Amino acid sequence: MKIRRVVTGHDSEGKARLVDDGAVEPITSEWMPGYAAYRVWGRDERATFPDDGSPRGAEAYYPPRDGSRFMVNLIPPGEPVVSPELDTAAALAEVERKMPGAMAAMELDSPGMHTTDSLDYVVVVSGEVTLEVDDGEQTVLRAGDVVVQNGTRHAWRNNGTEACVIVGVAVGADRDAVLNGSGIGK
Template sequence: MEHMKVRRVVTGHDFQGKARVVDDRDVEPITSGLMPDCAAYRLWGRDERPTLPDDGSPHRAEAYYPPRDGSRFMINTIPPGELVPPTNVDTAAALAELERQMPGAMAAMEPDAPGMHTTDSLDYVLIVSGEVTLELDDGERTVLRAGDVVVQNGTRHAWRNHGTETCMIVGVAIGADRV
């Protein structure tokens, strides 16, 4: 499957305080043989609360999900059907590659409930295209379509595409304290 082109434009302030475009480039998708036809685009992130003015240079954002006071901006595409890796995938190598590209993401996944995960974040999610089912505890399911939004308050969940076309989700995750 060919993945879409995603262009990221970043603004910042120059040394005189004037607004400028400081970066303009395509963002390459993260893909894995473990999740055929899925793609994740890490668009921006930071591990600390922002201060302004900002020169627009990248900040530390190592882990895939944000720490307290951190944030992440991402796009995910989910193909229809069950995510079944081909039998010839080297699982250990694919997991190592995912950990390099999306540090900590697989650790949030529940090994005995594929796709289920919980993060310490408040997530704002927009369904851009296609259809996806949000699955919560006890099998509660909500079908979402283009234009729907989800405010994900750190709950255990999974995204499942039971539709007929690839679903695109845009999300902003803001790190939170879990007490």
């Protein structure tokens, strides 16, 4: 899959300009065979305008409070099958290098499940994917379906026969303490 990113900005007089037009390279890993993540854009602070359109700091894979991330993800069908010869430590280090902080949100004892401190707006572009939340509750999503993911524990599972493409915008949020395991913040 090819992703082309076009970025606008303002010149010194405040006029709109096209400032970038180019390909976004996929992030892949032997730890997640068949998956591809495209980090289209991100910033760690609220946007203010005028803005020259240059990339801002956005090192961590998921956004901090007031930050945002724009991502496109390709999810292959079936469960990922990792090579038995894979050097797990090296593969996890590679993921950390390419997607800083992403593995900290993942539950290694429950593959695919993760929780982020973000409000995510997700649209399924092609294929189908199953969104799983706590206690195994699931819903199947198809092209054109959208999800508003409110900082919940979840996983994306492709039980179909073709790759699925989802597009998401993650907006950093605060997480309050959870009350007595109820899942509802104060």
